[in-house]
Amino acid sequence: MTRTDYFHDPNAPTPNSIKVAVSALVRDESGRILMIHRTDNDMYSIPGGGLEAGETVSEAVVREVKEETGIDVDIVKMIGVFSNPDHVIAYDDGEVRQEFSICFIAKPTGGELRTSSESKDVKWVAVENLSDLDIHPSIRLRISQGLEDRNGPYFT
Numbered sequence: 001m002t003r004t005d006y007f008h009d010p011n012a013p014t015p016n017s018i019k020v021a022v023s024a025l026v027r028d029e030s031g032r033i034l035m036i037h038r039t040d041n042d043m044y045s046i047p048g049g050g051l052e053a054g055e056t057v058s059e060a061v062v063r064e065v066k067e068e069t070g071i072d073v074d075i076v077k078m079i080g081v082f083s084n085p086d087h088v089i090a091y092d093d094g095e096v097r098q099e100f101s102i103c104f105i106a107k108p109t110g111g112e113l114r115t116s117s118e119s120k121d122v123k124w125v126a127v128e129n130l131s132d133l134d135i136h137p138s139i140r141l142r143i144s145q146g147l148e149d150r151n152g153p154y155f156t
Contacts, residue, residue, distance in 0.1 A: 003040045004090045005136050012088040015098040022060045023048025023139075024106040025146035026073055028124055033143065034108070035133065036068050037121035044133040046142060048101065049118070061104050069122045070114035073106035079146040080154030087138045103142045 006012030023046050026034035035044050049064040051057060058075050065073045080103055087099035113122045125133065130143065145154040 001040060002092045005041055005043075005138075006088040006090065007137055008086045009088075013090050013096045015085075015088055015096050017095055018098050018100050020051040020057075021048060021099075021101040022051060022057055022064060023101050023103045023142060024061050024065050024073060024075070025079060025103065025143060026065060026069075026071065026106045026108055028108055030124075030126075032124035032126050033130070034065075034069055034071060035123055035125045035130075036119035039118055039120050041136075042134075043139075044135045045139045046103075047119075048103075057102055058104075061106060065106065066111065068116050068119045070111045070116075071108050072110040074109050076105045076107055078153045079103040079105055079142060079150075081156070082138060082142060082154075083156050084138065099138060101142070103146065105146055 025046050034047065036047050038045050047065045047068040049068070051060045055063070061075055062073055065071055082099060082101045082103060084099050089097045089099065115122055127147065
């Protein structure tokens with residue numbers, strides 16, 4: 001399924017759903033960030049996806065990171081809640097979502113990098129090289145908030 005991300009776009013379609021999503025900023029021992037090249041919108045992103053019935057938010061984070069990257073993680077702390085109504089995601093099946101994602105910092109505990117049906121490339125990227133990648137502004141915000149030394153979670 002393909003998707004189109006609209007951000008502060010007056011021509012964006014009207015959302016018809018909200019789904020709880022999770023994402024994770026995963027950094028290795030060198031400080032590099034785990035990034036995926038998404039198959040649905042052809043942009044780079046931190047791993048993440050939708051919460052499924054019967055699982056906790058933390059279970060969803062661990063599952064999504066493993067599914068998309070092959071890396072096992074433990075959650076360290078919450079970065080924040082990202083629910084910008086000006087970020088609209090339209091899918092080719094007619095669903096149009098308003099962004100709602102809970103983002104976490106996670107540390108790798110094992111596994112090996114691999115791609116999936118949702119990621120055509122998976123790699124560790126140095127913070128200073130992130131500007132070389134096509135990353136949606138909403139994901140850049142999650143990364144920047146995760147790199148800040150905050151006392152509490154960010155939220156919109």
